[in-house]
Amino acid sequence: MQAAIIGELRAAFDATTVLTGDDIGARYHTDMAGVAVAPPLAVVRPRTTEEVSQFLKLCHRARVPVTTQGGMTGLVRATMPAPGEIVLSTERMNAIEEVDTGGGVVITQTGVPLQRLQERVEQDGFMFPLDLGARGSCTIGGNISTNAGGNRVIRYGMTRDLVLGLEAVLADGTILKGVRKYIKNNTGIDLKQLFVGTEGTLGVVTRAALRIFPAPAEQQVALCALSSFDKVRALLALSRSRLGGDLTAFEVMWNNYYRLTTELVKGVAAPLPTNHPFYVLLESSGSDAGRIRADLENLLEQALEDDSILDATIASSGAAAAAIWRIRDSSVELGRALGPGVGFDISLAIDKMEAFADAIDKGLKTIHRDAYAIVFGHAGDGNLHVNAKYPPPADRYEEISKLVYGITGEFAGSISAEHGIGILKRPYLKLSRTAEEIETMRTLKRALDPYQILNPGRIFTM
Amino acid sequence: MQAAIIGELRAAFDATTVLTGDDIGARYHTDMAGVAVAPPLAVVRPRTTEEVSQFLKLCHRARVPVTTQGGMTGLVRATMPAPGEIVLSTERMNAIEEVDTGGGVVITQTGVPLQRLQERVEQDGFMFPLDLGARGSCTIGGNISTNAGGNRVIRYGMTRDLVLGLEAVLADGTILKGVRKYIKNNTGIDLKQLFVGTEGTLGVVTRAALRIFPAPAEQQVALCALSSFDKVRALLALSRSRLGGDLTAFEVMWNNYYRLTTELVKGVAAPLPTNHPFYVLLESSGSDAGRIRADLENLLEQALEDDSILDATIASSGAAAAAIWRIRDSSVELGRALGPGVGFDISLAIDKMEAFADAIDKGLKTIHRDAYAIVFGHAGDGNLHVNAKYPPPADRYEEISKLVYGITGEFAGSISAEHGIGILKRPYLKLSRTAEEIETMRTLKRALDPYQILNPGRIFTM
Incomplete structure (x- = not known):
């Protein structure tokens, strides 16, 4: 089956689009921390929505799983290829198509890095308000599929609030042409919501209409x-x-x-x-x-x-x-300078933040007397980042995760404010979502991706 | 079958909860314009999410269709009961449960009228920014299920932007307990989006956590x-x-x-x-x-x-x-004073608004020399309301609708900015959404409401 799909891909696309074997660079299977997994079956680099559709049709028919990659700056291992998966890289879908200052909209392909989009609209005196540390590498597609937050949520909201319209491809290759510029459009189910923050599990976002604002003087x-x-x-x-x-x-x-x-x-x-x-x-x-x-x-x-x-x-x-x-x-640089640690991204009520941070620090001391928490974040949005640090050599990922998520649950917090669930946080999803909610997520997955070829196992298992 | 479900409802609920026959007031089957349809099979008035769940379980099992009613101020006939439907009235789910000024959140049942919620949070120096002419009658549940817009979208966004969390009941009675207070919560698929602006076709919203803001001095x-x-x-x-x-x-x-x-x-x-x-x-x-x-x-x-x-x-x-x-x-009062007319609610680019209004007025003259357009709206949001007026006695609804929606299509506008689709605008949905999008709406409907008991025929037919 694997040989068959590679043959079909080679027949459908040119040689620069389909990479296999030694042509697959390390970056397609290495995470932010530098940890590598086995290379994917192939890397496919389409240039257009139509090519994404053609590619997914083949995978859908052959029941071959796909993981979509943007800038590879995610923190939950969602884009690391699992054995047998083909990587869909958006790197060549990198055209900024239109900057409409009259309407306050930019239309872009989703492989464009955030910072390039920011700089392009700045040329016209506008700003795209989404901003986060990974701006140089992270892509608009990744921002959308993780509903990225960042530094200006207090004024402009999350990525979801900046998306006016999306073009997306469903697992079977169906193209949903939803790139529209309206702020208001109550014409039935707002399908773009299926693709914001769903970590690529329900479709692949290929183009977006995004809100831009006059740059503050x-x-x-x-x-x-x-x-x-x-x-x-x-x-x-x-x-x-x-x-x-x-x-x-x-x-x-x-x-x-x-x-x-x-x-x-x-x-x-x-x-x-x-x-x-x-x-x-x-x-x-x-x-x-x-x-x-x-x-x-x-x-x-x-x-x-x-x-x-x-x-x-x-x-x-x-x-x-x-x-x-x-x-x-x-x-990120501080984390590297301080040695081993586990990062967390928590939402909770602001009046509980100090007690929460104290409880985490106290709990860490029970794991190792030299362990400690570094805490910072977007207080105005109810969002804290916690870096739990500990001395080498033991790997304390599991016990620290249990501790921090347990305390987060006690404080009625969310285990992921902006980083998503991916693979890493999947065991803890049930602390923030009910069994009925997770089952409803599965219902949507089955309806839209019946063979579960899109980022399978991310967020939840079937 | 009809007698059977009534018997089951009577057995499950007290007499004040289930109304039939002459106990069904005219308001349950009369629209804003005063036009009545035949009364529903029954009116059920639950007080809690659990009662809604119990009610929907019975209807799901018996395959009996349900239409959910809030303040009955909609403009697209979505809440008019079709023959054989039972009305689910949210009128007794009217508790404002918590005003959390520290967190900037109000938690409420969804049968609460908008104005009552506005006034309640004002007592604590806060504002709920959603505001529209129907504020005295329309309910929070109706605002959510139509993603209401109104007068302050330019600053605070649509209802969708004000919803932090929702409790909703699926067609089979499954309760999704999603009332959470976080601004940021990227823990898997954001299920509340399924119930915002979907006109009650995918679930019944029973409780909501909504953003409130310090009242501007x-x-x-x-x-x-x-x-x-x-x-x-x-x-x-x-x-x-x-x-x-x-x-x-x-x-x-x-x-x-x-x-x-x-x-x-x-x-x-x-x-x-x-x-x-x-x-x-x-x-x-x-x-x-x-x-x-x-x-x-x-x-x-x-x-x-x-x-x-x-x-x-x-x-x-x-x-x-x-x-x-x-x-x-x-x-609304102006419309009544001027006699027959057809109302429209259009999104389009602001640089096309004047030409659009002129084209509508010119087109109306071809239908009747004394016909004319009254135009107003939320220019800052790209949203115009058009009232097409004409002299009696002929009913010109069909020909005027075709004219206005045709021109809207030519100007690449949306046929419904904030009023929704319901029954009235269903024939024109295809002017604003592609065939693939409408088919995907059907896929969602089948997955979440397999017997199509919730507001069937609203937005689209199966």
Whole structure:
């Protein structure tokens, strides 16, 4: 069967489209952490929706499983090929087709890297607000299939909120032409929702119409130091009320995240002393430079008067703003610098965040006295990232995962705020979703992908 | 079979829950226009999700179709019972369960009227931003199942964007307990999307967790007069750039909408002369009263200097602001005052709106020389409402629908921006959705409602 499908693919596509054997580079079967699995049966690199359709038709008929790959920056091993799978790489579907500034829409193929899309619309004075650390490599298709979040959710929402229309291919090759530019379109079932955040299990997204916004003329970034998490909450409430729709980021860092990043990551400096319990990065955006600056200064003055914050600095230049953002964006580098660890991505109520972080840290000490948690995240969205670190050599992945997800369950949190489930978090899905919900996911899978050829085993098993 | 299911319902529920015969009031089978159909087989009025589940289990087993009713303010005849259907009324599922101001979430049963929810969260200094003319009668469940839009989409999005979690019952009685408070929750397929905007065809929504926001301390409302639609577009661009996230409504009215409403609808006055080609209602919201007012004044001054607007007035009090909103909210009353007509709800690109409205008006003249179009809508969202009026006595519904939807197709518009498809617009669905999309809707229907008991024939037929 394997030889047969390779022959069919070779007959259907040119040699640059179908890679096999030694032509399959390591990047198609190596994850972010550098861990490799066996190479896939083949790598197929279509250029168009029609080629994706043709490819899936063959796989559907031959019952051959497929895993779709974008920028390979995922954190849940969803795109690592399982034995016998063919990789569908979107790398050559990389055309930005139209930037419609009048309508506030960009139309793009989904293999385009996020940063290239951001930069393209910036040329026209617009912004695509989705932004995350992996921007240089991650693709729009990956952003859509994982419903990526990132740094500006507090103002612009998740990827789901930025998708106006999608073109997608179902498992049997059916093309759903849904690239439409309307904000409002209540004409029956909104099928694009089937492909946002579903990790490629229900279809392959090939083109997208995405919302873009006039680039704010002015952004101001401040870094604040705070004495307790209660003060973080107070500052969030004050910022929301004073800055309203101008508040575009509110990122919290526990002391050790800030201190260790500024000490250990090359090129990252500490604009404030490293001895404060909490740090908050605040970003405000708008059209009137003077006002944005004055509003932020007034906010911080009031926060100082109220004793909400201990200290603060406002970036005096674009470079200074970038330097503050670099602290927050260096979590991957920090993780590498600190040795073994397990990363988590949790949603929970903001009034429980401090107790949650304390419980995790305490629990880690029961696993190893030198284990500890580094905590940071998008406080304004109820989303924390936790890096549980421990000394080598033992692999403590399993016991730490059980501990952290157990505590997450106790705090009524979600086990995946923005990273998805993939393979890695599959055993824990039942902590966040009911048995009836998971069974309904299977019902949808059976209906749309009866032979289960699309990313099988990701999210749930059948 | 009919007698059997009634017997089972009587056995399962108390007498106040199951209405039959003369106990079925006219409102369960009369539409907004006062047109009645035959009464349903029964009306069932559950109080809880569990009762809905029990009820649907019986109907599923007996293959008896059900139509779910909320506030009965829909415009596409989706909730009118077809012969042999049982009405599921959500009227007794009317508890607002929790207002969580810390988390910015309200948890409610879905039979609650929109306005009651708005008023409840206002007591705590918050706002539920969804707002539309039918607020007094329409229910949260209806808002969700039609993905209602309304007046503040430009700032807060559609109902879909306000739903954090849903509890829903599938056709076979399976309860999906998805009432969760997180903004971010990427744990597999986002099942709540199956129930937003799907007009009750895939499940019955019983409880919802909805986003609420701190009530803006200050709102300012202005009414502007403009000489052309190009000026409307210029004012929109200027407002977006100057007011940013403070811009909470941008509503356009063609001359005859404004003139006739202020002349004919009781209690509606004209704050500006009625001879200008276009009118725009602008709303701006924020925390700082003085600044919101000053920003709006500066915006209008610049627009006057640029010749973007001919005249403008800013409401000097809450009562004056309400009086301006009343003009925009009186479309139903205006329609009644003007006699026969057909209403449309169209999405299209803003740069085509003027030509579109002119084409409709010209087309109507070919149907009857005294026919004309009244046009108004949410310009900032690419959404126009068109009321095509014509003299009695002939019913011109069919020929006018064909005309308007045909022109909408020519302008690459959507035939339903926010009203849904229901029964009325079903023949025209294919103008906005492809054959493959409609077939995929059927696939979902078969998978989730194999005996097609939930709102059968709404949106599409099998």
